[in-house]
Amino acid sequence: MPRRAGMSARLKLTLSYAGIVVFSGILLLAAVGLFLLRYVPDAQIVADIFVPNRSDLLRAFVPVAGAVMVVLIALGLGGGWLLAGRMLAPLDRISDAAKLATQGSLSHRVALEGPRDEFRDLADVFDSMLEQLEAQVAEQQRFAANASHELRTPLAISQTMLEVARTDPDRDVDALISRLQEVNARAIELTEALLLLSRAERRSFTREVVDLSLLAEEAVEALLPLADRRGVAVEVGGAAAPVLGSSALLQQLVTNLVLNAIVHNLPAGGAVAVRTHATPHAVALVVENTGEVLPAYRVATLTEPFQRGAERTRDEDHAGVGLGLAIAQRITQAHGGSLVLTPRADGGLIVTVWLPHPYPSPLG
Structure with missing residues (x-):
């Protein structure tokens, strides 16, 4: 059913302001009438000079009170309209930005200036939302x-x-x-x-407690034949690293990182080290490999879909689809963690995955 058009927020606020002003005026006039005129007798006052009684004062007071009420109504409506417009101006700007966003323009920002208040906070949150949406849409378009x-x-x-x-x-x-x-x-x-x-x-998966150290050992064992064919020495070790998440996705995460470290390594004499450790509030999986020197600007793009790094080529042993690190990052984010890439000074890469500890220490 179509929605009926109602009063605008500005008109509602205007009527509210005017109603408060008029009501205050009525109370003031009533106070004058009830608490002042009540002490003036209504009988004829005999004196050497003219002294008005209650009736005389009422006849003089009522027209003036009526005129004052008319002025108060006009001031309430006019002032309320102006004040409401001024107060709602930030909402109009946010509404215009929202309309542009629905039309596909996500680059527009409210950029509300002035002191920080509720409207400024709302505008900043809206701008932040637009910024995130713009980045996600751009990433999805690039990915597609x-x-x-x-x-x-x-x-x-x-x-x-x-x-x-x-x-x-x-x-x-x-x-x-x-x-x-x-x-x-x-x-x-x-x-x-x-x-x-x-x-x-x-993030549609069932969560359970999984030990990353065991997943790392399984991944290394499965990929050891590939490492042997490429002449890459693989070392795995570390402490127990329990996390809460999907066993299948976390296994894919570890496998992708170890596979990436083996494939993108030195032509001969390469090495891969896989380690796990835990802190009171987080656990870490570290995969370090030798390889060519990677500049920082290129490392920053490796988690983007279909990025294969500097001079990364496909071969018969492993073609790759350029999604290994992208999948690893998405899985890490889906588990509330972060993935950090650090280039090694001697060449190669250090990939560190931080995930929340399922049993955080209250003293940590």
Whole structure:
């Protein structure tokens, strides 16, 4: 059902202000009439000079009181209208910004000036919300564009291979099938990574107490053959690190970090160290690897989707989809933690994941 148009907030405030002024005037006039005129007798006062009685005073007082009430009503309405407009001006600016936001313009800001009050706090919160929305929309648009490009690539490769094979009488069917299988496997890997990233962002998972140190050992054990083929020495250790979260997602987090450290390492003689430790209020997973020297500006972009770092290339052993660190960061954020990337002075990267301790110490 359509909503009926009611009075504006400015009109309501105006009538409220005018009502308070008029009511105050009535009370004042009533006080004069009740507590002053009551002491004046209504009978004819005999004196050498004219002395008005109560009736005389009322006849003189009532017209003046009526005129005063008219003035008070006018002042209440006019002053109330101006004051209401001045008070509601910040809300008008916030409303205009909200209308622009609904039209897709998230770059506009209220930027309310003046002393800090309730309206200023509301405007600042609204500006902060717009800023976060703008950043999220920009990230989603960039992610959608990158994802479309990444998904289009294997499909285009498959189509090209099929078209070439159709016109080539000497085609090698076994080689074609093998190549198509590789391309299809990459498309599936990318799709699964996108689904995992979406699941982490929605935070739709059951939480339980999980020990990161055990997950780290499992990840290293599973990836040890890959590390051996690449000549990377992997070391794992540390104290128990219990966290509250999804065992599957946290296992994916640890696996992504260890895999990333193994793949993006030195061509020969590389090393990876995986450690866990706990503080009274948080637990940490640290994955450190050797590798090329990474500048700080490039490290800051590694958690963006489809970023593969400096000169990171795909090979037959591990193609990668550029979502490893992006997924790790989303999973960390979904568990209320933070992921910190620090470049090593000698080359390589230190990835530190901080997660809340499920049993924080009251004395910590």
